[in-house]
Amino acid sequence: MAELSNCPNCGALFVKALRPYCDKCAREAEEKFDTVYRFIRKRENRSASLEEVHEETAVDKDLIIQWIREGRLKISQMPNMGIPCEHCGKTVSEGKLCESCRSKLTGELKKGDKEKDFEDRKKQRERERYTTYSTLEDKVRRDGR
Structure with missing residues (x-):
């Protein structure tokens, strides 16, 4: 059921139904996702690390990590891309925890x-x-x- 809520990004009041953000912030997030996705799809950028993707696209690292954990971005074909272990912070290429x-x-x-x-x-x-x-x-x- 839809409920009235404040957007966690901008604080605007919106009807929270399918996503936790207002329409404006959701559109901005999708534009950032498209920017990152277009960057990593290029063959020459597939060896980029998380830091390099962040620097080249100006998209927050936490947002990129969130998309990887959600499965929206696949890093299996990217040898240098990794996300931090949720416990110790060591870089992992799959899952949430290092070995x-x-x-x-x-x-x-x-x-x-x-x-x-x-x-x-x-x-x-x-x-x-x-x-x-x-x-x-x-x-x-x-x-x-």
């Missing part, structure tokens, strides 16, 4: 899973310790036979 941060995170998740499994097994042993068992005689007494 070392990804490995560290995976290790921590596995460690957490092991700890959770240990706690689950401990709780299960506690439940089994206090379980009451019935004998056949108890059943006969309850049934009245």
Whole structure:
């Protein structure tokens, strides 16, 4: 459902429906995207780094990084283009994390899973310790036979 909101770029009041920016700012962003896209499509510019694209097009690096993360710009055919790891800032060519941060995170998740499994097994042993068992005689007494 559409709602009234202020544009995060210019502060103008607009009806927020499909995009988070007002029409004017959205058009400006699309013009900047077209500028970057035209620049990196040229064969001689495919070896450009993020810094070089920023300098040549005068488009903010954060905006270029956002488009790469959104998948609007593909950097697979650009050997020198990379974006910063979201954790440590090291340059990566795909994904959001570098290999070392990804490995560290995976290790921590596995460690957490092991700890959770240990706690689950401990709780299960506690439940089994206090379980009451019935004998056949108890059943006969309850049934009245």
